[in-house]
Amino acid sequence: MHLLNMSLGEFLGLLSAAGGIVVALYLLDRSRRRVLAATLRFWTPAERPVESTRRRRIRQWPSLLLQLVSILCLLLAIAQLRFGSREDFSRDHVLILDTSSWMAARSRNAPLIDQVRRQALAYVRALPATDRIMVVYADALATPATPFDGDRGALERAIRRARPSHSALDLPQALAFARNAQRRTARRAGEIIFAGAGRIAAGDNAQKIDVPTNLRVLPVAAPTENVGFRKIGLRRSTSEADLWQILVAVRNYGSRPQQVDLALQFGGAPAGSQRFRLAPASEQEATFDLRTRAAGLLEARLRASSDPFPNDNRAVLELPQLPSLSVTVCSEGASLLRPLLDAHPNVVARYVPAAACPPAIEEGIAIFEGIAPAQAVKAPSIYVDPPSRTSPIAWKNTAQETRLTQWFATHPVAAGVRAQDLKLDSASIFAPASGDVVIAETGQGPVIVAREVNPASRMVVFGFHPMRSQVRYELAIPLVFANALRWTTPSSFQRWEMYAESVGSVTVPLESAPPEGVRVTASDGSVVPFTIHGSTLRFFSGQTGTVRVMTPAGEQVHSLVLPGVPEMSWQPPASVKRGIPAGQSGPPLARDLWQWLALAGGLGLLLEWLWFSPTSGRSGLTRGPDRRIVASNPIEEPVRRAS
Amino acid sequence: VAAITPLIEQAFLEKLERLTIRWSKSFPGLVGGHNTSRFSGPGQEFLDHRHFHHGDDLRAVNWRAYLRLEKLFLKMFRIEPRVPVRLLFDISKSMTTGEDAPKFEYAKRLAAALAYVGLVRLDTMVIHPFHSVLGDPYTCSGGRHRFAPAADFLMKLEAVGSTNYMEVARQFVSRYTQRGLLIVISDFLGEGCEKPLEYLAEFGHELFLVQVWADEDRTPPWDGELEIIEAESGERLELDFDADARDRYQSAFDSHCDGLLRVALRHGGRYAGIPTSLPIEEAVFGPLVRTRGLR
Numbered sequence: 001m002h003l004l005n006m007s008l009g010e011f012l013g014l015l016s017a018a019g020g021i022v023v024a025l026y027l028l029d030r031s032r033r034r035v036l037a038a039t040l041r042f043w044t045p046a047e048r049p050v051e052s053t054r055r056r057r058i059r060q061w062p063s064l065l066l067q068l069v070s071i072l073c074l075l076l077a078i079a080q081l082r083f084g085s086r087e088d089f090s091r092d093h094v095l096i097l098d099t100s101s102w103m104a105a106r107s108r109n110a111p112l113i114d115q116v117r118r119q120a121l122a123y124v125r126a127l128p129a130t131d132r133i134m135v136v137y138a139d140a141l142a143t144p145a146t147p148f149d150g151d152r153g154a155l156e157r158a159i160r161r162a163r164p165s166h167s168a169l170d171l172p173q174a175l176a177f178a179r180n181a182q183r184r185t186a187r188r189a190g191e192i193i194f195a196g197a198g199r200i201a202a203g204d205n206a207q208k209i210d211v212p213t214n215l216r217v218l219p220v221a222a223p224t225e226n227v228g229f230r231k232i233g234l235r236r237s238t239s240e241a242d243l244w245q246i247l248v249a250v251r252n253y254g255s256r257p258q259q260v261d262l263a264l265q266f267g268g269a270p271a272g273s274q275r276f277r278l279a280p281a282s283e284q285e286a287t288f289d290l291r292t293r294a295a296g297l298l299e300a301r302l303r304a305s306s307d308p309f310p311n312d313n314r315a316v317l318e319l320p321q322l323p324s325l326s327v328t329v330c331s332e333g334a335s336l337l338r339p340l341l342d343a344h345p346n347v348v349a350r351y352v353p354a355a356a357c358p359p360a361i362e363e364g365i366a367i368f369e370g371i372a373p374a375q376a377v378k379a380p381s382i383y384v385d386p387p388s389r390t391s392p393i394a395w396k397n398t399a400q401e402t403r404l405t406q407w408f409a410t411h412p413v414a415a416g417v418r419a420q421d422l423k424l425d426s427a428s429i430f431a432p433a434s435g436d437v438v439i440a441e442t443g444q445g446p447v448i449v450a451r452e453v454n455p456a457s458r459m460v461v462f463g464f465h466p467m468r469s470q471v472r473y474e475l476a477i478p479l480v481f482a483n484a485l486r487w488t489t490p491s492s493f494q495r496w497e498m499y500a501e502s503v504g505s506v507t508v509p510l511e512s513a514p515p516e517g518v519r520v521t522a523s524d525g526s527v528v529p530f531t532i533h534g535s536t537l538r539f540f541s542g543q544t545g546t547v548r549v550m551t552p553a554g555e556q557v558h559s560l561v562l563p564g565v566p567e568m569s570w571q572p573p574a575s576v577k578r579g580i581p582a583g584q585s586g587p588p589l590a591r592d593l594w595q596w597l598a599l600a601g602g603l604g605l606l607l608e609w610l611w612f613s614p615t616s617g618r619s620g621l622t623r624g625p626d627r628r629i630v631a632s633n634p635i636e637e638p639v640r641r642a643s
Numbered sequence: 644v645a646a647i648t649p650l651i652e653q654a655f656l657e658k659l660e661r662l663t664i665r666w667s668k669s670f671p672g673l674v675g676g677h678n679t680s681r682f683s684g685p686g687q688e689f690l691d692h693r694h695f696h697h698g699d700d701l702r703a704v705n706w707r708a709y710l711r712l713e714k715l716f717l718k719m720f721r722i723e724p725r726v727p728v729r730l731l732f733d734i735s736k737s738m739t740t741g742e743d744a745p746k747f748e749y750a751k752r753l754a755a756a757l758a759y760v761g762l763v764r765l766d767t768m769v770i771h772p773f774h775s776v777l778g779d780p781y782t783c784s785g786g787r788h789r790f791a792p793a794a795d796f797l798m799k800l801e802a803v804g805s806t807n808y809m810e811v812a813r814q815f816v817s818r819y820t821q822r823g824l825l826i827v828i829s830d831f832l833g834e835g836c837e838k839p840l841e842y843l844a845e846f847g848h849e850l851f852l853v854q855v856w857a858d859e860d861r862t863p864p865w866d867g868e869l870e871i872i873e874a875e876s877g878e879r880l881e882l883d884f885d886a887d888a889r890d891r892y893q894s895a896f897d898s899h900c901d902g903l904l905r906v907a908l909r910h911g912g913r914y915a916g917i918p919t920s921l922p923i924e925e926a927v928f929g930p931l932v933r934t935r936g937l938r
Binding site for chain 2: 032033034035036037038039040041042043
């Protein structure tokens with residue numbers, strides 16, 4: 001038994017004050033009985049002065065007692081006396097609101113989230129006022145919207161703020177979060193309430209969901225039919241520079257066959273279309289080729305006959321402009337590098353004689369074949385067999401009939417080169433400065449050196465001409481040259497892959513990237529946390545947007561524009577409670593007594609007024625006898641005398 | 644008579660028909676009922692029939708009705724009594740005391756009974772309510788069927804003011820010079836009531852004092868510290884009351900009643916003290932008959 005509204009000390013203080021006032025008023029007002037008499041003429045002889053020292057006496061014990069008891073009842077009602085301990089009184093519930101993407105589906109022309117809000121509000125209003133509730137938004141993550149709070153206004157505001165997200169519901173995680181919250185922070189665990197449709201991803205095994213014993217489900221009538229994009233992928237063709245290869249996966253999540261029309265648009269112009277007939281729970285893919293080097297928006301749109309969840313029927317990806325590498329080759333005669341440069345579709349080579357070689361290269365890369373300008377250029381550059389006098393790397397000597405003995409394989413220029421014993425007819429031996437990187441060397445010294453003044457001004461110097469000696473038949477030579485081009489201008493050789501995917505957890509396969517060279521950033525430049533396990537990179541994004549995965553091998557753009565779509569419905573066990581509780585749910589709570597106490601107090605005061613008020617017969621101002629004394633007729637004898 | 648006011652029940656009214664208001668003095672003028680007078684009066688006019696009771700004058704029996712109905716009916720004649728029976732009725736606030744049996748209601752029923760007895764005997768009854776002054780009188784005469792208005796008049800009376808016997812006696816004597824029977828119904832608990840009564844008796848009226856008291860008027864049942872509030876004046880008196888004080892109080896009350904009795908007997912009148920705990924029927928056929936006020 002405890003008092004809700006005040007402490008025991010406050011209650012006793014109030015009771016003492018009220019009781020003291022009542023007793024004082026009683027002693028002042030009721031201690032002397034008032035009698036209404038016809039005359040005072042016979043009272044005067046009987047009068048005896050009242051002793052002033054005599055203590056006042058309480059004439060009407062029942063009246064005083066009734067008043068005190070009534071005031072006690074009223075004070076207990078104000079203090080809200082309750083049976084049960086204070087700890088047993090309040091319970092803490094966790095209200096899980098399904099804010100997954102599926103809540104944007106429409107049923108009866110209204111989104112499902114409206115039903116969720118209504119159910120949640122009804123539940124909150126059905127609970128006793130002393131119960132506390134934690135509101136949790138559940139999609140791919142369980143996010144608490146409020147702490148355990150008894151403020152119904154704050155709870156209702158949090159419920160009304162619930163919006164459908166873009167990720168699918170992770171129900172096991174939400175239930176585990178609720179259990180942990182009740183175990184760690186709740187005073188007395190109440191119920192875990194799940195308000196939603198219970199549509200979960202296929203990866204969540206519905207049979208293995210650990211259902212709490214105190215779970216209550218507020219079901220939402222949700223549609224089950226849906227057709228939408230599963231994934232859209234674009235990659236730059238490796239054979240044609242202006243070709244985008246597009247892969248579109250469409251899935252029918254429902255139980256009825258669907259016929260859908262897929263249309264692609266790039267920059268507002270049609271880029272492809274296809275009609276699918278999808279069996280229930282099936283998926284089909286379609287590929288398209290898009291030729292463009294320009295940047296623009298690629299929009300994919302699905303049209304289905306009946307689809308209550310349209311959010312996954314449209315996806316828009318932003319295609320970047322495809323860059324090409326401009327190469328200026330300065331040579332004394334006909335360039336021997338033409339076969340190497342023309343083999344790459346992204347390289348646009350311009351061959352100029354040494355006399356016409358521009359002093360400054362503004363765009364692309366400069367290749368000096370057999371020559372070297374007096375002043376080192378600031379643009380990325382490759383020097384092939386420069387003259388000893390003007391070589392950008394200090395020339396040491398010239399070696400004849402020598403062999404390449406070692407490659408610095410960790411450098412990008414030598415990446416993948418394993419060839420040994422390459423025979424060079426003649427090669428310049430360099431004396432690299434501090435900061436220079438030796439890519440390859442012979443027994444006499446370095447013959448390929450890389451220098452990086454800054455990322456925009458990289459330089460590779462070959463001490464021999466790769467196309468003049470016997471090495472031109474070696475596979476390592478074009479590989480080294482390609483690596484040199486890529487290292488000096490890495491942006492031109494990046495591999496572009498773009499994917500339209502669902503928000504949530506994204507898995508990216510890595511080819512052979514060292515973990516230290518990987519960066520994952522959001523569209524605003526912020527770093528997105530990620531993990532690398534083996535050759536798999538994982539990151540999570542709960543919001544739509546673009547996430548870039550940059551590796552030394554290239555860049556992947558993941559446009560998380562598709563909502564996470566649940567694929568199956570979770571059916572709670574039959575033992576789970578459902579719906580809004582009629583009254584107090586759960587085990588019996590402390591009982592409210594204030595209504596009865598207030599009634600008893602009011603009734604007591606009313607009875608006291610009826611029985612003991614000055615206008616009543618039992619009051620001190622009485623007119624009738626408390627005990628009947630049969631009066632004898634004093635006239636009987638005189639009458640007899642008179643007769 | 645069938646539609647009699649609830650002041651008095653029908654059965655009690657039938658019993659009252661056997662009674663007659665009695666007085667012992669002879670007054671100048673006509674009188675009604677069976678009271679003898681040495682003063683002659685004018686002729687009679689037929690008024691009504693009533694049942695024959697033992698002792699009635701056989702000369703007034705309607706023999707024709709007897710031959711037809713085989714029941715004795717007495718013919719009654721209208722007379723113009725010159726000497727009415729006056730009833731002074733105390734309506735002061737002191738009459739309101741008495742919780743279980745209020746004196747005021749009890750006195751009303753008593754006055755109604757006396758008025759009915761008078762009306763049955765063809766007396767003229769004049770009811771004078773009074774407190775500190777004499778109120779407007781109500782006159783009724785002519786038989787039992789005039790009782791209902793009289794009862795209504797009594798019922799509508801409300802207790803008001805305080806008693807001033809001397810002023811009332813002075814006004815009464817100045818307004819009504821004809822002497823006759825004067826019935827005074829009061830608690831006689833106001834100060835100085837004996838001298839005005841003597842004054843009225845000495846003026847020539849035959850007094851019939853009917854004192855009505857509540858039980859607590861004579862024997863206060865309370866003990867301890869009391870705050871006595873006088874009903875008429877509101878005056879307060881604080882005292883400590885116990886058994887000895889109650890004895891002294893009762894003795895004083897009885898002495899006062901003895902004084903009233905002496906005033907009545909001294910001037911050839913009658914006195915009846917009636918507690919409100921006594922049923923009204925017993926009061927009429929008990930103290931009132933025993934004191935020769937009724938017969």
